[in-house]
Amino acid sequence: MAPLSSPETTDAAATATAAAGATTPLPSSAEQVALNRQLAQMLKGGVIMDVTTPEQARIAEAAGACAVMALERIPADIRAAGGVSRMSDPAMIKGIQAAVSIPVMAKCRIGHFAEAQILQAIDIDYIDESEVLSPADDTYHIDKTQFRAPFVCGARNLGEALRRIAEGAAMIRTKGEPGTGDVVQAVRHMRLINSQIRAVQALRADELFEEAKRLQVPYDLLRSVHEAGKLPVVNFAAGGIATPADAALMMQLGAEGVFVGSGIFKSGDPAKRAAAIVQATTNYQDPELLANLSENLGEAMVGINAQEIELIMEERGQ
Amino acid sequence: MTTIAVLAVQGAFIEHQRRLEALGCTVRQLRHEADLQHSFDGLVLPGGESTVQAKLLRDTGLFAPLRTLIQEGLPVLGTCAGLILLAQHLDGSGDTTNLDRQLAAKRTAVDGFRTLPVTVQRNAYGRQLGSFHAEGLWLEDGAAHPDGAPLPLTFIRAPRIENVGPAVQTLVTYQDAPVAVRYRNQIGAAFHPELDADNRLYRLFLDLL
Secondary structure, eight states, X not given: XXXXXXXXXXXXHHHHHHXXXXXXXXXXXXXXXXXXXXXXXXXXXXXXXXXXXXXXXXXXXXXXXXXXXXXXXXXHHHHHHOSOOOOOOHHHHHHHHHHOSSOEEEEXXXXXXXXXXXXXXXXXXXXXXXXXXXXXXXXXXXXXXXXXXXEEEEESSHHHHHHHHHTTOSEEEEOOOTTSOOXXXXXXXXXXXXXXXXXXXXXXXXXXXXXXXXXXXXXXXXXXXXXXXXXXXXXXXXXXXXXXXXXXXXXXXXOSSEEESHHXXXXXXXXXXXXXXXXXXXXXXXXXXXXXXXXXOOOOOXXXXXXXXXXXXXXXXX | OOEEEEEOSSSSHHHHHHHHHHTTOEEEEEOSGGGGGSOOSEEEEOSSOHHHHHHHHHHTTOHHHHHHHHHTTOOEEEETHHHHHHEEEEESSSOOTTSOHHHHTTSOOOOOOOOEEEEEETTTTXXXXXXXXXXXXXXXXXXXXXXXXXXXXXXXXXXXXXXXXXXXXXXXXXXXXXXXXXXXXXXXXXXXGGGSSOOHHHHHHHHTO
């Protein structure tokens, strides 16, 4: 086991732990990575829901969300509003932290490490470096190894996923095409990542060096995928999931849990739909139950066909 | 062949399943009331989110039959969220440091089995940034085992056992406080044995069968 204390930890991190009343020494950076990946393991089989108010957060928690994503506008509204979309007001995030006991996540812009520092300073449970917000840096992602707070990042293929993990991401999600209610991109990304993993598993060990070069990823991470047959972190589905059937589809395609963004609070009966998606994520292999869950949910979000939109968020940050 | 049922409605149940299979058990996942048709010798309640698990236990029809089985003596191991589901009393609704107490008062309560006579405080060490690895003291008959190695402990947004009932035996301590306890057929742990390599808590659980 690695040593329990480390001089590398930041003042902000020390404050956060002191505020929580813990007397435990701060973990080393290697241990923090392990702890952050382990938190993601606890979220598995669960549904993470986008919320914009403490009241929505309470509805999400009562419906069985395993975490909430606190943001000022859900992706469908960000898309509709246009303009520059930024990190949410910390006061708004704190209101949501107060309203629920489940983990609270928040988004920062791609490459905007100052927004990430602010989110860590308010003791956030997870930071989503998200393509849904306007990118702050068109070249570099955040060096997530410099943070104690865990990060989740979007990925469309194995190369993107492993590059984000190399930068310190403790959890991966498909990018999907946020705010559309169209699941087609999430399906494409999940299928591609998993088929690429199967292809890497099938390679000879001496072929991994060339494959690492081709995918533009570190060799060690690629070797871990070759040996384990899965990413070294948890992989969730995100983008366009709007119904219990969508959640069951993504789970059957190999997702370890799902994010639901606009799909819940853009629908007719959010509490009922949220609870149905939670149950569908647990019992994704039970079509009879899924049929019951899908009955009388009211109107689903109208959605936008992903082929009809002009702003392609999934292409942000590769 | 020993068969262990692992509650698989949400959380880190695969991790428990792999460990139990490595120890020679057959594992059955419980996701729905119909999964109770097959018999099993013991039950594991894994880590995850206790609010989610408590709700899904009811929505799936698993709650009442499992509670009866635990009360009738079915050996059960609850870790982290599983400990919260077993605890008779919960203190507070999780970490509220620097947060609006009035908003926090309206948080969703966890309504678990309430079969283990302990009081547990949820997220007692803080939010995710308060998660940590440590080492605990493995006790035997209430005293440190003479040649017992320290037990690796992983605490993830962990609960704290604040009070234990009179017949509750402390199995593991950290900083002189209990972090794993046993009461008759029930073992509850605030940490995650499924995430570390030590098998002692699993063996103790399997000895209850």
